[in-house]
Amino acid sequence: MMNRKLFSGIFGVILLFSLFFSCDRPQKSGMDFDNIDTSGDPIQTSYKSEEPIVKEIKNGNFTITPVAEYKLSGMVVSKETYSDDWNAKVAPIDLAIVWGKLADPEYEKYVSFSQRGRWYFYEYKPDSPLDPNYIISHSSNNHIIPATENIGLALKTIKKKEKVMLEGFLVNLKGSSGGQPVTWMTSLTRKDMGNGSCELIYVTKVRIDTNVYE
Numbered sequence: 001m002m003n004r005k006l007f008s009g010i011f012g013v014i015l016l017f018s019l020f021f022s023c024d025r026p027q028k029s030g031m032d033f034d035n036i037d038t039s040g041d042p043i044q045t046s047y048k049s050e051e052p053i054v055k056e057i058k059n060g061n062f063t064i065t066p067v068a069e070y071k072l073s074g075m076v077v078s079k080e081t082y083s084d085d086w087n088a089k090v091a092p093i094d095l096a097i098v099w100g101k102l103a104d105p106e107y108e109k110y111v112s113f114s115q116r117g118r119w120y121f122y123e124y125k126p127d128s129p130l131d132p133n134y135i136i137s138h139s140s141n142n143h144i145i146p147a148t149e150n151i152g153l154a155l156k157t158i159k160k161k162e163k164v165m166l167e168g169f170l171v172n173l174k175g176s177s178g179g180q181p182v183t184w185m186t187s188l189t190r191k192d193m194g195n196g197s198c199e200l201i202y203v204t205k206v207r208i209d210t211n212v213y214e
Contacts, residue, residue: 024153025153026150026151026153026154026157026213027150027213028211028212028213029150029212029213029214030212031210031211031212032207032210032212033210036073036163036164036165036207036209037073038073038074038075038098038099038100038103038163039099039100039103040073040099040100041099041100041138041190042070042071042072042073042074042099042140042190043069043070043071043072044068044069044070044071044170044188045068045069046067046068046069047066047067047068047069047169049065049066049067049169052064052065052066053065053066053171053202055090055145055175057086057089057090057177058089059086059177059178059179060086060089060175060176060177060178060182061175061176062090062173062174062175062176062182063173063174063175064145064171064172064173064202065171065172065173065174066169066170066171066202067169067170067171067172067186067188068169068170068188069168069169070166070167070168070169070170070199070201071165071166071167072097072099072140072142072165072166072199072201073099073163073164073165073166074097074098074099074103074163074164075097075098075099075102075103075161075162075163075164076095076096076097076158076159076160076161076162076163076164077096077097077098077102077113077139077160077161078095078096078113078114078115078120078160079093079094079095079096079115079158079159079160080093080094080115080116081093081094081156082094082118086177086178086182087118087143087184090145090173090184091143091144091145091200092144092146092152093144093146093152093155093156094115094118094120094141094142094143094144094198095141095142095144095155095158095164095166096113096115096120096139096140096141096142097139097140097142097164097166098113098138098139099138099139100134100138101130101134101138102130102134102135102138102139103163107128107129107130109125110124110125110127110128110129110130111123111124111125111128111130111135112124113139115141118141118143118198119141119198120139120141120198122135122139136190136191136193137190137191138190140187140190140198140199141197141198141199142166142198142199142200142201143184143198143199143200143201144166144201144203145171145200145201145202145203146203147168147202147203147204148204148214150213150214151203151204151205151206151213151214153213154206154208154211154213155203155206157208158208162208162209163208163209164206164207164208165206165207166201166203166205166206167203167204167205167206168201168202168203168204168205169201169202169204170186170187170188170199170200170201170202171186171200171201171202172184172185172186172200173185173200184200185200186198186199186200186201187199187200
């Protein structure tokens with residue numbers, strides 16, 4: 001028979017390891033077994049915020065102003081994390097997401113996506129049935145501001161080709177970092193391109209497959 005003190009010690013070590021690893025795991029707030037419909041465009045409605053969101057980091061202070069309610073259902077085609085500058089402390093993850101035909105496996109072989117330096121890029125084959133106008137209007141690079149630490153942890157688990165649903169607000173950000181003024185504005189249309197065409201999203205709810213996080 002195992003010595004009781006030895007058993008207690010082993011149990012304590014297991015519990016300690018469980019607590020340690022669970023700290024980095026998001027906690028589900030619910031589950032949704034309906035299919036995530038990636039066929040439609042993102043839903044955007046005007047929103048006037050009377051109480052901006054204030055966020056503070058080391059050597060920085062920002063006011064985040066929601067300008068539209070936003071819901072995006074699509075497939076993740078690329079993911080990039082950042083950690084080196086003030087932007088990363090506010091929005092540590094960028095997700096390149098597609099919807100419509102771009103989320104259909106039939107068209108994956110024609111278009112590829114990549115990210116770097118807060119930009120996303122696409123390449124398409126000459127025989128692609130989807131032209132650049134369609135690709136631009138059915139894909140977006142999203143700078144993600146998690147509303148909670150739990151949402152931030154959930155976003156870190158997202159993998160390429162997973163279907164996700166993001167809910168929250170398109171926002172503009174103004175403030176200071178290291179004593180210098182900074183501004184970060186969101187796009188409000190899916191048809192633009194180039195500088196300023198990315199969506200800056202304050203995410204209040206995320207669904208990954210069947211798991212919901214808030």
